[in-house]
Amino acid sequence: MLSQKAKYALKAMIALATQEEGDLLQAADIAERQNVPRKFLELILLDLRKHGLVRSQRGKFGGYALAKPADAITFGQVIRIMDGPLAPIPCASLTGYRRCADCRDEKSCAVRRTMREVRDAAAAILDGTTIADALGAGAHEARAAIGA
Template sequence: MLSQKAKYALRALLMLAQHDKKGLVLVADIAEQENVPKKFLELILLDMKKHGLLHSQRGKGGGYCLSKPPGEITLGQVIRIMDGPLAPLPCASVTGYRRCSDCRDERTCSIRKVMRRVRDAMADILDNTTLADAVAGEVDEKILFYAI
């Protein structure tokens, strides 16, 4: 399940993608427009900056902007930064694999096999959908393509 923190991060980055090449955007403006608590948003934006997705400038005329073009930042990247692995179970994760403590035989576990397919389908969509796609409204077409 997507955390509130990840949803706020996506909303903030999508807003910044809409303002791409128009200059820096104040945290207060992002918070107000996206209805996100300012203090929480500040922490989220600092995390995104630390991971190389944002650039910031302090002082008068300061604010945040994307550090890469919107077409180079995927929703999967953002969600992994905020929430960690996409898999619904640790044993189905590619980046955060952990064997389940109550599993008898991981190779034959039907739950693991299904959850790995779920993880792979989510990753396929999220890792192939960029901020630019979402801003341009191309998300529905991508999801339909992957569902077929």
Template structure:
């Protein structure tokens, strides 16, 4: 399940993605526009800054802006930064693989097989959905058909 922190991060980034190049938004403006708790948003943006997703400036014309183009930032990247691996089972994770404690035979595990399909579809969608695509009304159905 997507954490509230990841949801807030995506909402904040979508607000920043709507800005014209060279513009920035103060945390308070993002919080107000997206109806997010300001104190929580401060920590989220700091995490995203440390990961090279956003940049910030101090002062009268300060604020936050995307460090990369909105068409290069995917939902998958942000969810991984905030929530960690996307895999629903530890035995499916590429970055944090761990054999399930109760596993007898990974290759024959029906639970693993079903969730591997879920994981593959989820990963494909999240890694294809950029901030730009989401703002432009990108449909998940288009991604699944390969027409997006």
């Protein structure tokens, strides 16, 4: 299940993607427009900055902006930063693999095989969907909806 942290991160990334090139958006504005607790959002933005997805500028006219084009940032990237691997169980993960202690034969394990299919399907959608895709043709409407 998607954590609240990952959901807020995606909302913040979408809000930042609605900004014009070079414009900065303050955390307080994102929090208010997206109905996200400000302190929690600031921690999320710090993680996203640390991973190179957003950039920040301090000062009175400071704020946040995407560090990469919106079409180069996927939902999968953001979710992995916030929540870790996409797989529902560790033995089905590509990035966080851990063998199950109770598994005798991993190669014939029906649970692992099914959860790997779940992971692969989720990754195909999330890694194939960019922040720009989320805005789609409604980018202008999205800007208006968040008050940008």
